Amino acid sequence: MKHEMIPATSSINPHQKENLNLKEIESGLMTYLQEMGLPTQSVLVPVEHRINVFRNLPSSLERLSNEGKSNSLYISKFVAAVTAGLFDSALNYLWDETINELRNRVIHYDINYFFDNAVKSQEKRKRLKDESDLDKIDDSELIYGSREIGLISELGFKHLDYIRYMRNWASAAHPNQNELTGLQLISWLETCINEVISLPLSNITIEIKKLLTNIKVNTISEEEAKQIATFFQDFSKEQANNLAQGLFGIYTRHDTTVQVRENIHRLLPFLWGFVDEETRNLLGVKYGKFVANNDQDEQNNARSFLEVVNAESYIPDGLRATEIETALENLLSAHRGINNFYSEPPLARELKRLVGDSSQVPQQINTNYVNTLVEVFLTNGNGVAWDAETIYLELIRQFNANQALIAILSFDNEIISSRLQHSLCQKKYKELLEIVRVKVTSQAVLELINAIEAFNGPLDKIKKDSSFERKVNALKQIIQ
Structure with missing residues (x-):
């Protein structure tokens, strides 16, 4: 040829x-x-x-x-x-x-x-x-x-x-x-x-991978647990929270061996001090979901996990927190999907039914509740889910002063900050500020709102601005 x-x-x-x-x-x-x-x-x-x-x-x-x-x-x-x-x-x-x-x-x-x-x-x-x-x-x-x-x-x-x-x-x-x-x-x-x-893994990410492998295949002694615990001091808040959730997942699975749970027993008390309140509450809510779903093996294992660090106080008093948390999960999953304009409205209505006509939601899920409502209200950047937005507006207008502050500070949340790259989301965030402004009585919070509105740079960069970082850290102390 x-x-x-x-x-x-x-x-x-x-x-x-x-x-x-x-x-x-x-x-x-x-x-x-x-x-x-x-x-x-x-x-x-x-x-x-x-x-x-x-x-x-x-x-x-x-x-x-x-x-x-x-x-x-x-x-x-x-x-x-x-x-x-x-x-x-x-x-x-x-x-x-x-x-x-x-x-x-x-x-x-x-x-x-x-x-x-x-x-x-x-x-x-x-x-x-x-x-x-x-x-x-x-x-x-x-x-x-x-x-x-x-x-x-x-x-x-x-x-x-x-x-x-x-x-x-x-x-x-x-x-x-x-x-x-x-x-x-x-x-x-x-x-x-x-x-x-082409991104290489960070040293801490590699060490966490080694730790997870070690937990599953080796026996960790008390002395070895103390040595491993020195590594936790280098964690960021997010890394500590994520490892705690990962250990909770390993511990509660029905096929996890006794030896693996004993390894976690020895490590968890050292890690727990680095885990924030929101994550501790989340783990308590997860236990409540096991109870609500009658997942008895997982329920017993989750209870034992919390008992290791005397964290039973994070278990919700009733099932309402778990029901609302499930509704929030379902709504976020739909919102982040492709067909959200059609799938969001019925899930928004379910959330409204569970929350009712007041702003009172269980303390364990308060921050997640507000951040979820902010994320869905900001839209996906491409368009508004009109049939759901009226519900979001109604729920946001019910915010109390504490929830309003969480919503204002939501620009510090990584996912919401990412959404603020889009012009539609920026517009919706400024609309949100006007809605919650009437809830605010603190002069420091009102000054923060004014500073955000006067900020000349892209809103997705605001969390990295040093003057805003100081304001955020100070105001977060107000949130209960």
Whole structure:
């Protein structure tokens, strides 16, 4: 068979624009579409934008090892889609590569530790056993859970959350008329490579992985537990909270061995002092859910876990806290999904039914209740779930002064801060401030509201501003 020689001018050389044959390829494709009677307008992005991608592609791929490049199938598809001028498809392939890498990282870290931190619904959590269940985790849960256990950084989470938003609303995943530029696309490629695909694990994340393995396969003595406990002093608040939730998940599973529970017995008292009140309350609520669902083995194990650190006071007095917490979990799961405009309203009505006509919710879930309402009220950045928003407004207007303060300070919450990258969410947050302003009597809180409204920078950056950090730390002391 005789092979046809390919002219040099057909090669893609990012340094010699004149050698690009993209215009010729495009011209042939447009002619074919015309002959077929198909649209030719707004199908392909301009050649100049494609050149911008190819010009920056070599430096963007430098952080990938040769093995990493050879395994990056979706990046090859990304390049092919860029060549064709289909940037919406290219973004979709880039996201596929990122999600594929995150799943591999989760599998090679600790799958159950991931599930325990990523999945808030206990009912859903019970259905997740091993890596074959990862396809039951949606993208928002995957990146959120990866952040929780340290597989990506806070900054990486924020960037990925934005790219996920763009993938959902500006890629070929859904019909749209958004225009993407080459510089945007290459920037997102660099983010995915730097924050996920080539990102090394932090030392603490590696040590937590070793600890989880050690707990499951070895016997930890009292003396060894004391030595391990010195490591807890290097934890951030989030790392301590996440490890506590992971240990709770291990301890309460019915197939956990006696030896593993004894290891946790020895370690937990050292860790407990680093766990915040919100997480302690959450574990108490989880015990209440086991009681409500008549999960007797899990209930007994959860009770024993709390007894190790004399934490029975965190168990809810009644079942109302567990019912509201379940409603919050279901609402958040729907809100972060693709079809939230249709799935949110009935779940919002269920939450309203449980809360009633007052702002009184059990103390154990107060912060989560407020932050959940703020997140859903801010929207997903793309549009308002109109049938649910009237309910959110009604519940927010019922806030007491303490809940209003939690809502105002919600910009310090990592997920809500990420939402504030979007103009619609920024607008809704300022609307929220006006709603809760009437609840505020403290002059310091009113001054904070005025400072937020006068802030000239992007609202998603406000939590990192040193003057606001001081205000937040001072006002958090007011929250009971």
